[in-house]
Structures are given as structure tokens and as C-alpha cells.
Amino acid sequence: xxxxxxxxxxxxxxxxxxxxxxxxxxxxxxxxxxxxxxxxxxxxxxxxxxxxxxxxxxxxxxxxxxxxxxxxxxxxxxxxxxxxxxxxxxxxxxxxxxxxxxxxxxxxxxxxxxxxxxxxxxxxxxxxxxxxxxxxxxxxxxxxxxxxxxxxxxxxxxxxxxxxxxxxxxxxxxxxxxxxxxxxxxxxxxxxxxxxxxxxxxxxxxxxxxxxxxxxxxxxxxxxxxxxx
Ligand SMILES: Nc1ncnc2c(CN3C[C@H](CCSCCOCCO)[C@@H](O)C3)c[nH]c12
Numbered sequence: 162x163x164x165x166x167x168x169x170x171x172x173x174x175x176x177x178x179x180x181x182x183x184x185x186x187x188x189x190x191x192x193x194x195x196x197x198x199x200x201x202x203x204x205x206x207x208x209x210x211x212x213x214x215x216x217x218x219x220x221x222x223x224x225x226x227x228x229x230x231x232x233x234x235x236x237x238x239x240x241x242x243x244x245x246x247x248x249x250x251x252x253x254x255x256x257x258x259x260x261x262x263x264x265x266x267x268x269x270x271x272x273x274x275x276x277x278x279x280x281x282x283x284x285x286x287x288x289x290x291x292x293x294x295x296x297x298x299x300x301x302x303x304x305x306x307x308x309x310x311x312x313x314x315x316x317x318x319x320x321x322x323x324x325x326x327x328x329x330x331x332x333x334x335x336x337x338x339x340x341x342x343x344x345x346x347x348x349x350x351x352x353x354x355x356x357x358x359x360x361x362x363x364x365x366x367x368x369x370x371x372x373x374x375x376x377x378x379x380x381x382x383x384x385x386x387x388x389x390x
Contacts, residue, residue, distance in 0.1 A: 240360030305330030309337030
């Protein structure tokens with residue numbers, strides 16, 4: 162029986178999801194709250210990690226190891242790199258990387274450390290469900306590479322580095338750490354993001370303005386995917 166983890170990084174990313182559920186049981190653990198619900202017979206644990214790769218790794222590991230989740234879906238917002246991605250648009254990750262992981266001094270490529278890999282792929286099965294839902298609901302969704310790093314990107318210089326180095330389509334601060342955790346624990350995972358900004362000099366203003374509405378875009382799509390699982 163599937164037990165689903167639904168994760169975000171910020172409260173604003175999870176709030177639109179929680180509003181769909183009643184009878185929520187709250188479990189406090191490791192300075193965080195985990196919301197347990199049952200939806201259409203599916204046991205679900207929902208949490209927002211707080212910002213960044215370390216918090217996201219802790220929450221993903223907790224949802225799997227402590228709560229016994231066997232599938233993990235991430236919903237949230239992202240900065241656009243691919244110019245086809247406009248504010249509010251949806252992107253599903255087929256693979257993720259860490260743009261700020263750097264031991265190039267030793268001849269390794271950006272995003273690589275021994276024992277790891279530059280890219281981690283998401284679950285093809287979950288992506289196929291998502292694509293079917295998008296088609297059924299006439300949703301425009303891009304499938305692409307998402308780059309993760311412990312920084313809010315707000316400069317075209319950093320954005321261009323990430324694009325040229327990883328050929329990434331979007332960027333954020335948690336997805337690749339969820340990917341490494343799920344890959345290591347052999348848990349199928351899926352990362353969905355809606356664009357809140359373009360990671361350029363206007364990113365801070367756009368993010369403040371569009372966080373909530375873009376988080377709702379992602380959450381509404383994710384709920385439709387959950388209903389298919
Ligand atoms: N351009 C960008 N660069 C990197 N990541 C993103 C993302 C994706 N999420 C949003 C959030 C931004 C962290 S700062 C939030 C401000 O907090 C305000 C509270 O003081 C973090 O969880 C990553 C959207 N645009 C981005």
C-alpha cells in the first residue's frame with residue numbers, strides 16, 4: 162500500500178495543498194511539523210522543509226525513514242532559466258543537479274563529488290502520470306532539468322553560469338537534495354515547480370509578488386496527480 166510524501170520548502174508552497182484535506186493529524190519532530198492525512202484511501206504525509214538543501218534533505222529522509230513513505234512528490238516554485246518559461250508556468254524535472262557543489266579544483270566537473278553523480282533522474286512512471294494529467298486538463302507543462310543550490314539566484318551572471326554549465330531549464334534550492342535522498346533510499350520521486358521569477362535582477366520583487374499564485378498553480382496540478390495515484 163502506497164504511503165505518499167508531499168513536500169515543499171516554504172509554508173506558502175504547502176498551504177494550498179493542506180487546504181484540500183480535513184482531519185489532519187500533526188506530528189512534531191526534529192524542529193518541524195508533519196501533517197498526516199488520508200485522501201481517497203491514500204495515506205499521505207505533508208511537510209514543508211524550510212529553505213535550502215540541508216533542511217530539504219532532513220525532511221525527505223524523515224518522511225521516508227520515520228514515516229515510512231514509499232513515494233515522494235515535491236511541489237513548489239522556481240526561478241526560470243529557459244526563456245520559454247514564463248511566470249506561473251509549470252515545469253516537471255526529468256533530472257536535477259547541484260549547481261553550487263564545486264570541487265573543480267581537483268579536476269572534477271561542477272556538481273560532482275566522488276560517489277555521486279552530476280544529475281539524478283526522477284521517476285519516469287510518476288512523470289508519465291503527470292503528463293497524462295496535463296493532457297487531460299489541457300495544462301502546458303515543460304519537462305526539463307532543474308538546478309539546485311543554496312542561494313536565491315538574482316543575477317543574470319549566476320543564471321548564465323547555471324545554464325551554460327548544466328543546460329538547466331529552471332533553478333531552486335531543494336530539489337536535487339530530495340533527489341539524492343530518494344535515489345539513495347530507492348524511493349520513486351517527482352519534482353514539480355511553477356515559475357515565480359526569472360532569477361535575474363528583478364527576481365526578488367517578482368518572487369514576492371508571484372510566490373503565492375505560482376505555489377497555487379503547482380499545488381492544484383499536484384492534487385490532480387495525487388488523485389491518479
Ligand atoms: N531565483 C530563485 N533562486 C533560487 N530559488 C528560487 C525559488 C524556489 N524556492 C523559493 C525559496 C526562495 C528562498 S528566499 C525566499 C524569501 O524568503 C522571505 C522570508 O524572509 C527557496 O525555497 C527556493 C524561486 N525562485 C528562486
